[in-house]
Amino acid sequence: MGIMKSLRRNLSGFLKKLFNKENARIGIYGPPNAGKTTLANRILRDWTGDAMGSVSNIAHETRRARRREGVNIRANGNSLSLDIVDTPGLATKIDFHDFMGQGMTEAEAKRRAKEATEGVIEAVKWLDNLDGVILVMDATEDPYTQVNVTVIGNMEARDLPLLIVANKIDLPESSPSTIREAFPQHPMVSISALEGKNIDTLYEQISKRFG
Amino acid sequence: MDLLSEDKLSMMAPVEKIRFIIDEVKRGKILVLEKGLTPQEQADLIEMTMTNIDPEDFSGIEMESYPTKSDNSILGKLFKKGIRTRLTVIGPANKLKTLRKDRDLITALVSNK
Ligand SMILES: Nc1nc2c(ncn2[C@@H]2O[C@H](COP(=O)(O)OP(=O)(O)OP(=O)(O)O)[C@@H](O)[C@H]2O)c(=O)[nH]1
Ligand SMILES: [Mg+2]
Secondary structure (H helix, E strand, C coil): CCHHHHHHHHHHHHHHHHHCCEEEEEEEECCCCCHHHHHHHHHHHHHCCCCCCCCCCCCCCCCEEEEEEEEEEEECEEEEEEEEEECCCCCCCHHHHHCCCCCCCCCHHHHHHHHHHHHHHHHHHHHHCCCCCEEEEECCCCCCCCHHHHHHHHHHCCCEEEEEEEECCCCCCCCHHHHHHCCCCCCCCCCCCCCCHHHHHHHHHHHHCCC | EEEEEEHHHHCHHHHHHHHHHHHHCCCCCCCECCCCHHHHHHHHHHHHHHHCCCCCCEEEEEEEEEEEEEECCCHHCCCCCCCECCCEEEEEEEEEEEEECCCCEEEEEECCC
């Protein structure tokens, strides 16, 4: 049994290398507004020259997962080819009134809420199809949330690599150390996806964790 | 507020468990789960919650649990029971507000509206 299993794994690893078709698939996860798409855009701009999707200060801007294949990242003297999936922000509640408070009509707000619920379901389903996760947290917010706990727990249960990103460290009220204290068992990088601060350290960690 | 013992929940199949929790929360109940949910069950509960959101009367749930603690005992490692879930509070989003939470304390506020 064990031998067959490892044989099969070696074979599939060998075939993968031979045809170089399948890259490691990395999902960018986190609560709404954490800066997932801002980060995805930066990674894509740095390594491919194009962008992933639109960014907004209104939550649930991303309501469909987007995948970009074959992003070549070079760090630590290695080159790594990844498929990057930008996922809709995960939430346990979505209230259309919140969107109306941000200037949308009732119809618009209800539609965004409906699409947002579908986006959350899609993001949860993607968890079954990944080789690793970058979990983005807004370092100005409380990290002890169900969304963070659920993503981390699912990666641990699947024995898959996880990298925590403490984002928005350009803001004076950010506190990446709170995130570090909350989840000490996982590697973390503090960045500003908006300004690009510390982004090279992130690429080094990506190469180390997912390479 | 209902306190659910591990015994009661462990008798249910995972689908039943999630359905039960959603139904209770939609009726306005706040549940305290002695042992919490596995990461897979948490993900299933989030999915099921999204399916049940209705602009007129259900905006979702508030759910607070602790980060899982890895079981570092020799027995735990031997049996690969690395993931332990912990106490969890679940309620309707419009009733339950978490005030504060740190590694070992959940402070929840229950409003009566
Ligand atoms: N100050 C600061 N703002 C940021 C940073 N990264 C993202 N933002 C802002 O945060 C808001 C949300 O960014 P998005 O990239 O859309 O966030 P998201 O996680 O993709 O959000 P959803 O798609 O809604 O889940 C936008 O207003 C961004 O400009 C950062 O590093 N610093
Ligand atoms: Mg987004």
